[in-house]
Amino acid sequence: MTIDPETATFLIAGPVRIHPRVLRAMSTSSLNHRGDYFHDVVGEIQELLPVLFGTKTGRNAILTGSGTAGLEAMYSQLVPPNARTLVLKNGNFGDRADQIVRRSTKNLTVLEAPWGRHIPVDAAKAELEKGDVGAVCVVHNETSVGLANRLDQLAPAVRKSGALFLVDGISAVAGIPCPIEAWGIDGLVAGSQKGLAAPAGLSIVHLSDRAVGALHDGTFYLDLKKHLESHEKNDTPWTPAVPVFLALLEALRLLKEEGLESRLHRTATLAKATRAAVAAVGLELFPDAEYASDTVTAIKNPPGLGDNELRKALQETYHVLVQGGQGSAKGKIFRIGHMGIADWPDLLVTVAALERILGKAGRLPHPGAGLRAIVDAMP
Ligand code: PLP
Numbered sequence: 001m002t003i004d005p006e007t008a009t010f011l012i013a014g015p016v017r018i019h020p021r022v023l024r025a026m027s028t029s030s031l032n033h034r035g036d037y038f039h040d041v042v043g044e045i046q047e048l049l050p051v052l053f054g055t056k057t058g059r060n061a062i063l064t065g066s067g068t069a070g071l072e073a074m075y076s077q078l079v080p081p082n083a084r085t086l087v088l089k090n091g092n093f094g095d096r097a098d099q100i101v102r103r104s105t106k107n108l109t110v111l112e113a114p115w116g117r118h119i120p121v122d123a124a125k126a127e128l129e130k131g132d133v134g135a136v137c138v139v140h141n142e143t144s145v146g147l148a149n150r151l152d153q154l155a156p157a158v159r160k161s162g163a164l165f166l167v168d169g170i171s172a173v174a175g176i177p178c179p180i181e182a183w184g185i186d187g188l189v190a191g192s193q194k195g196l197a198a199p200a201g202l203s204i205v206h207l208s209d210r211a212v213g214a215l216h217d218g219t220f221y222l223d224l225k226k227h228l229e230s231h232e233k234n235d236t237p238w239t240p241a242v243p244v245f246l247a248l249l250e251a252l253r254l255l256k257e258e259g260l261e262s263r264l265h266r267t268a269t270l271a272k273a274t275r276a277a278v279a280a281v282g283l284e285l286f287p288d289a290e291y292a293s294d295t296v297t298a299i300k301n302p303p304g305l306g307d308n309e310l311r312k313a314l315q316e317t318y319h320v321l322v323q324g325g326q327g328s329a330k331g332k333i334f335r336i337g338h339m340g341i342a343d344w345p346d347l348l349v350t351v352a353a354l355e356r357i358l359g360k361a362g363r364l365p366h367p368g369a370g371l372r373a374i375v376d377a378m379p
Helices: 020-026 036-053 067-078 092-102 121-129 151-161 209-214 224-232 242-258 260-280 307-318 344-360 369-377
Strands: 059-064 084-089 108-112 133-139 164-168 187-191 202-207 296-300 333-337
Touching: 020 242, 036 059, 036 187, 036 202, 036 242, 059 067, 059 224, 059 242, 067 092, 067 164, 067 187, 067 202, 067 224, 084 092, 084 121, 092 108, 092 133, 108 121, 121 133, 121 151, 133 151, 151 164, 164 209, 202 209, 202 224, 202 242, 242 260, 260 296, 260 344, 260 369, 307 333, 307 344, 344 369
Parallel strands: 084 108, 084 133, 133 164, 164 187
Antiparallel strands: 059 202, 187 202, 296 333
16 A cells, blocks of 8 residues: 555654644745735744744844755855864764865864764864864754764853854754753754754754854855845845745744743653663664654664565555665664654554564564553653
């Protein structure tokens, strides 16, 4: 049977399931993006973005393009031309930051940890003490390995050094706490399709006041200054992805109704339950458990059960979609996303299906224990 996307259990690491209100918001006929109605949409989005970021200061640019567009905009216009840039990486998206930054500067130092291990904070601090670092680039939540980097451990040293703090927050925003102002983050990129639970296609770049002043020329289409100037008139510089803007607005309204704190709390509770279920069915997390992400749980494939036996069966027999590994983790792990509007029924179905597959393969030490772990975590 082919999967019905409207009823399947959809827990990939983003895009995430979309609320019907958000879906309805974008099913309209074409709108004049230079007309009053759309100006009001852009205006209300701007009013609501501080709810998403938990900020009182700074500016936000809304770009048509997926998260990578936001990253390219941020790095190409903020990586300093005359100072060293530090890139910290421990996964696929850290590699991507490295690749993007390299297009803007040759003066960079990359500090790397093995996939699934925390970024090397002490080594970063030692580099910062040398006094010549102009920007630090890091992924907050490394989606590829299900690991949340502890930026609170890094932030004071970055602030003290005076370097710009540039963060990929794509799978962190509205999923794990990210106090932008307290940590002194200067540039942070969010994607529409993760914790915010809107469709894919927009990225939002938050800039501190200091970062706005530091913007230099980069790519034309993603020119952040042009976007900020245009947003002052509730406008966009070029034709925006109108339906996704409409969806973004509705997703932001939903987030405001729920409250950022409640969404973070719900996401953390679902993550804790997922980790408990993973242990209860005899599986192992891929990242260091201490740093396991609350938006994405990455799990090692059990010996003898590859993607074909596990993810394919989840999808084809039980209509549960989870995600595989990327890059060097391909075929070795699977990932369950539990951000955005994911909820208990999603986890119950997923863990039930997982138990069935493991049970049939003779790899379920304590039948029912995974489901029990979820039920026990439910409010
Ligand atoms: N950075 C992180 C941490 C991500 O999770 C993703 C996507 O999953 C990206 C960057 C790339 O975003 P996009 O695929 O929207 O361009």
